[in-house]
Amino acid sequence: MLDRLSWKRLALELVLFCLPALLLGVIIGYLSWLLLVSVLAALAWNFYNQHKLSHWLWVDRSMTPPAGRWNWQPLFYGLYQMQQRNRRRRRELALLIKRFRSGAESLPDAVVITTVEGNIFWCNGLAQHLLGFRWPEDNGQHILNLLRYPQFSHYLQQQAFSHPLTLQLNNEHHVEFRVMPYAEGQLLIVARDVSQMRQLENVRRNFFANVSHELRTPLTVLQGYLEMMSNESLDAALCAKALDTMQEQARRMDGLVTQLLTLSRIEATPNVKMNEWVDIPLMLRVLQREAQSLSGGKHAMIFRVNEQLKVFGNQEQLRSAVSNLVYNAITHTPAGTNIAVSWQQTPHGAQFQIDDNGPGIAAEHLPRLTERFYRVDPARSRQTGGSGLGLAIVKHALSHHHARLEIYSELGMGTRFIFTLPNRLAVPADLSEKAAKN
Numbered sequence: 001m002l003d004r005l006s007w008k009r010l011a012l013e014l015v016l017f018c019l020p021a022l023l024l025g026v027i028i029g030y031l032s033w034l035l036l037v038s039v040l041a042a043l044a045w046n047f048y049n050q051h052k053l054s055h056w057l058w059v060d061r062s063m064t065p066p067a068g069r070w071n072w073q074p075l076f077y078g079l080y081q082m083q084q085r086n087r088r089r090r091r092e093l094a095l096l097i098k099r100f101r102s103g104a105e106s107l108p109d110a111v112v113i114t115t116v117e118g119n120i121f122w123c124n125g126l127a128q129h130l131l132g133f134r135w136p137e138d139n140g141q142h143i144l145n146l147l148r149y150p151q152f153s154h155y156l157q158q159q160a161f162s163h164p165l166t167l168q169l170n171n172e173h174h175v176e177f178r179v180m181p182y183a184e185g186q187l188l189i190v191a192r193d194v195s196q197m198r199q200l201e202n203v204r205r206n207f208f209a210n211v212s213h214e215l216r217t218p219l220t221v222l223q224g225y226l227e228m229m230s231n232e233s234l235d236a237a238l239c240a241k242a243l244d245t246m247q248e249q250a251r252r253m254d255g256l257v258t259q260l261l262t263l264s265r266i267e268a269t270p271n272v273k274m275n276e277w278v279d280i281p282l283m284l285r286v287l288q289r290e291a292q293s294l295s296g297g298k299h300a301m302i303f304r305v306n307e308q309l310k311v312f313g314n315q316e317q318l319r320s321a322v323s324n325l326v327y328n329a330i331t332h333t334p335a336g337t338n339i340a341v342s343w344q345q346t347p348h349g350a351q352f353q354i355d356d357n358g359p360g361i362a363a364e365h366l367p368r369l370t371e372r373f374y375r376v377d378p379a380r381s382r383q384t385g386g387s388g389l390g391l392a393i394v395k396h397a398l399s400h401h402h403a404r405l406e407i408y409s410e411l412g413m414g415t416r417f418i419f420t421l422p423n424r425l426a427v428p429a430d431l432s433e434k435a436a437k438n
Contacts, residue, residue, distance in 0.1 A: 046072075053079075110175075110191035113182060118143045118156060121186060130173065130193055143189070152177065166194065174198045215256070218249035259389040262320055274401075277427060278315045280343055280350070281307045283322060288341075291326050298335035304342045310427040311350050317397035324390040325354050325417050333358035349403075350421040361409040369407055370395040394419075401425065 020038065049072040056066050056076075065076040101124070104111045110127035114120050120141050123133050133146060144153050155165045161179040168174050174195045182188035225242040288303050295301065311318075329339045333356050342353040361369070365376045373388035394405055398419050409415035 108192075110193075112143065112189040112191070114143055114187050114189060116185050116187060120146075127191065130175065130191060131169075132171070155179075215253060218253050221249045222246050256389075259393065262393055273314070274312045274425060276313060276315060278311050278313050278318050280309065280311060280318065280322070280352075281305050283315075283319055284341065284343055287323055287326050290323075291330055291339075294327065295330050299330055299333065300336075300338045302338070302340045304340070304344070306344050308429060309343060309345050309350055311421050311425045312427060313401050313421070313425055314397075317400060321394045321397040321419070322352060324394050325352075328390050329354055329356050329358075329415075329417075345426070346420065348420050349423045350426050351418065352420075353416065353418045355414060355416045357414040360411045360413050360415055361407075362411055363409075366407050366409060370405060 025032075025035070052066045053072075053076070056062070057079075060066075065080045067076075101122075104124045105126075107124065107126070110124065110130045112120060112123040112127050112131070112133070120133070120138055120143055123131075123135055123138070127133050128135055131147065138146065144156070149167055149169075151165065151167055155177070156179070165177045166174060167177065172195075173193055174197075176192045176194045178190045178192075180188050180190075225246050229239060229242055284303060284305050288301070291301060326341060329337075333339070337356050337358045340353075340355045342351070342355075344351055344353075361376055368374045369376075370391045371388075372392045375388045391405070398405055401421055402425070403419045403421050406418045407415070408418075
């Protein structure tokens with residue numbers, strides 16, 4: 001292990017250079033000239049090693065230093081050790097930066113680091129996607145040149161970062177900005193997309209408003225008739241009419257609550273197990289009897305069912321989807337309408353289809369039919385007891401089975417509802433036949 005240089009070692013080296021001159025000077029004389037030659041030799045030796053050091057540092061740049069002698073050896077070795085330490089430190093810093101950037105890239109938020117003046121120092125990939133930044137092209141750009149919003153500019157200038165700022169960007173995203181000091185002379189800006197939260201909040205407000213509106217009417221009717229019945233002079237005929245009306249309104253509220261619970265139960269089960277056999281043909285036979293009873297002979301109904309076509313899925317959800325489509329066709333079409341229900345195997349999967357030749361639906365209503373509480377004709381829907389939740393239940397139940405509801409309709413041309421379960425959910429024919437035999 002080499003030791004660092006000391007004054008003693010430097011003096012010893014100078015003595016070693018001058019010792020031959022002293023000995024020769026004692027013997028032959030010319031001591032001063034010999035000492036001068038010794039000093040010049042020492043200088044030449046040091047100049048030579050300085051040149052080797054400079055060549056290694058600026059030209060050679062190899063990992064190993066040149067071989068040094070005497071007092072130059074610890075210098076070369078010390079520089080080599082310092083270089084190794086610097087390399088290790090650079091590797092550690094590079095690894096730390098890589099881990100930081102990897103962690104920042106995995107964050108669910110957009111992250112931007114700027115100087116206090118607002119010049120962009122670094123941003124992650126989500127910032128490029130959400131805020132439209134380009135990296136590294138935007139390195140050094142002022143953030144207000146890229147986010148041209150007066151509220152954001154005022155927010156940065158005020159430096160009141162205790163509360164977040166929410167903006168609606170030009171790309172229709174609602175973004176929440178949080179700014180905090182990050183390092184000396186730097187700011188950390190975290191941007192979170194809250195569009196879905198805003199949408200859910202709007203859905204929640206609309207949901208409660210719609211539920212309140214739907215329950216207010218039957219409750220008002222019940223309250224009014226109860227006040228009337230508190231009058232002892234109410235005759236028997238009017239009392240019977242009041243009871244019938246109250247029972248009808250109570251059934252309407254019960255149906256609304258039942259459908260709300262069904263929709264809530266379906267939404268609360270994001271992962272549906274697909275290992276349950278669902279006998280759709282048996283389900284449709286039961287529905288056919290119920291539909292004929294509900295129709296009371298007012299509709300001509302045809303069921304074309306592939307008796308061997310069974311599927312994997314959730315029986316409760318599929319029954320909710322199929323029954324709502326069948327009941328809607330009966331409830332929302334006039335007497336004399338032809339209704340055809342089909343359950344067949346197609347190249348794309350197991351397909352359910354229901355057609356009617358009723359009055360049809362205008363094109364502007366089709367995109368919104370599966371929204372909660374949406375009705376094409378609110379007055380008529382209330383008369384028939386419709387809540388506007390049936391198709392919303394169908395939509396959510398089918399989404400769990402990797403299918404979607406397709407609606408085709410024209411005014412005066414009837415309506416068609418179709419959904420297709422993928423082939424991977426169809427029970428193989430041999431297993432279905434074996435189960436039928438057993």
